[in-house]
Amino acid sequence: MIDKSGIGSLNKIEYRGRFAPSPTGPLHFGSLIAAIASYLEAKTNQGKWFLRIDDADYLREQKYASDSIKKALELHGFEWDKDIQYQSNSNVLYKRMRNHLIDNKKAFRCNCSRKILKNNQTGLNGIIYTGTCRKKHITNDYSIRVFVDQLKIKFNDEIQGSQSSQLDKDIGDFVIWRRDNIISYHLATIIDDNELGVTNIVRGNDLINSTFCQLYLQNLLNYKNPTYSHIPVVVDKNKQKLSKQFGAKEISNKLNTQNLVDGLLALKQTPPDDLASDSLENIWSWAIENWNSKTLEMTRSVKTPNL
Template identity: 70%
Template sequence: MNKKDEPESSNIIKYRGRFAPSPTGSLHFGSLITAIASYLEAKTSQGKWFLRIDNADFLREQDKASDSIKRSLELHGFEWDGNTHYQSNSLTLYNQKKDHLIDNDYVFRCNCSRKNLRNNPIGLNGVIYKGTCRTKNIKEDFSIRVITEHLKVAFKDEIQGHQACQIDEDIGDFTIWRRDNIISYHLATVIDDNEVGITNVVRGYDLLNSTFCQLYLQNILNYINPIYSHIPIATDANNQKLSKQFGAAELSNKLITQNLFNGLCALKQEPPTELRSDNLSNIWSWAIDNWSSKKLTMVKSITTLN
């Protein structure tokens, strides 16, 4: 869906949020709380909420995971606007934007291996890349990196406060197109957010530093910068982020109200105990009436038993 399809009744830009899971497995508790927070932010702002399946990296996509995530969201009472957007449907657009960046000399080809870069210092987003291949003439087997200028990139995170970095020194030239010919997460995200006219991004704290790269790309591409809110990530008792990679348990669709209640507790909304045994509709009503992202201010992680 394109923002141009929708007539604007006024000049006020309405809130447009999204939830963008990767189909690398089923929904787990960590992704549920991100969905809840982004949904409640949209609903309490009288905004729209879109679902995007981030499957540009088809190598990591698990069979049937998209359907499982959608089914789980539906059963938990999430209602998204418009059709589900799949990144795999945007490949032509991605290539056009890549060509635009190449034609305007914003990027260069790089054939450094991980091994070549292993002695580089570690920055905010992994290894700092300092332009090694910028002036080389590489013909094959390359990734594409963006030239980072000597610029400070800063933003005000709605939950984590003021953030700033020196993009070339703290991150360096980052990848926009991988060697295996797959678009990078950063570039795909900014293109899709722009395409749907996303005004507000609510996502996990683990993605906070990637925002610098995304703001940098948005500025090159003349896109509007959305407002960002990075909510705490759910961790296990060992302080390990709940993720599919580390075997986070799939959410049970038989424990829907319990999952939702536990999600609100994890998000520090302090729902009344009696809500635990209430029905789905009442839990959502309570959540919409009482949602306050202020309760998450500066919180970076939440330990959970889920």
Template identity: 45%
Template sequence: MPVTDTQFQSSYYRGRFAPSPTGPLHFGSLVTAVGSYLDAKSHHGEWLIRVEDLDTPRVVPSASRDILVMLEKLGMEWDGQVVYQSQRHDLYSNAVALFNKREMVYPCVCSRKEIADSSIVGISGPIYPGTCRDSIRNTHNWINDRKQSSVRVKTDQRVVALTDCVQGFLSQHIGKDIGDFVLRRADGIFAYQLAVVVDDAQQNITHVVRGSDLLDSTPRQIFLQQLLGYATPVYMHLPIVTNEEGEKLSKQTFAAPVSQFNVSFQLVAALKFLGQNPPRGLLGCDLNTFWQWAISHWNADNVTRTGMPTVFMT
């Protein structure tokens, strides 16, 4: 069950790091891990690990294990057991069934090409024009048909707004800016927007610290939280690390994995990117010394929207 509003106080902090196992941990994901870890530990809170392995075609075998091993080598200690989204399908199915009972979702058989050809482009791609929203369905059990249709949630005229701890104020008119969006794909895979909302509520997450590439999707998640009666966490979207071409570090841009050697140099570089001004004495120090300093000196107000230069200290 989600926590109540009275639990969302500064004395109660429960954060998480949620990597996708599509490849090894790289510097960009290291920055997110370090930022979320320090914000949790500096508040004497809990830091959970959730492996977001829903999109099975993109999952790399052994990647989740390699990520966890690297986190251990970096001296990062998580609370509780690691949670895998691939083992939580029943939770997501229950949420979709609840939406269906409330007549908040409908099946969609439109292809990507059909949507692209008949839509205007919005914040996150083509805005679905609602082609299937009012279609008549003669079968009552379409919700269980995973072979032909995706499941879309009905949006409305509400404006969802949030003030992010780093990126500032953001608002979206869900119906106009996004349109009805997918909760379950036609291939049966649940959408990230649904899974992360259900997981954060079920795990009692009070603070979400993640990359700013996910900022535009946050209003959609708040929208789902409102529909399901969940409390909304505090959000902090950290700056994205880019390569020399300005591309986000990722498997697709051939980002180099974090090395298990000289880990303190990489950790210090992550601190510097996050604006924490680490002393040179942290270079080459033991991990206990590093984390003691980093936790006691963490200041989220020093994190900028775009991050500091990603130059390793030598």
């Protein structure tokens, strides 16, 4: 019999990375450095890089934001493989995976009010859910939570080092489907990462505790676990994380070359002094040739360059 797999099968699995902004506002400096870092990791690993718009939560979406983010990335010289992916196209798949978890007794309905939950202890990701509704029969107005039994989740973050959580004690049964009938961030992100065959996730360190939930869900659904790299978050002079929620400034497309160089500096790279006056193409060539993520090791946050 001819071995159709050939020598190619001995090759490493292709690197697949992604940038997945939520269209809740325009691109700000904090999300720009996540885009730069994930792009450079993919490029230096001869990998693919995808752009996915995480618009599953349509209630928080700003209608102009998807186009504005896309335009900003284009004008900063990012090039993505494949067409842009939109989570809003995954609804049928989301429901199928939700039902699969329920049918396999991995998830249950919960109708605890916010007021009741407020009395719970706070853990890694907000309140710790202690299984109140696990055995209840609830027929309407509910969220869906996944059963979390005594379990330690460990992973080795490429930047932040070894991480572990006792999931039942630190987080408890967490929501996979919200009461307003919208999929949770954790479930949506792992389903779409799996669909895209994402092998490596590079994102802000503010999401590091989400990784425990996401690894757990990947295991429940027999998905492969990607490798994680959590880059430092950008903080302002008051040590507040830059975020759309706190009105972080939109990056100016007119300052594209300067923004990229500022991004490289925030990512602890050492671009030459005059790089910002060079072309986008040359900036990216320099960045790809010189990218070194080791400089970020164990760094949780970095200051905004000149805001």
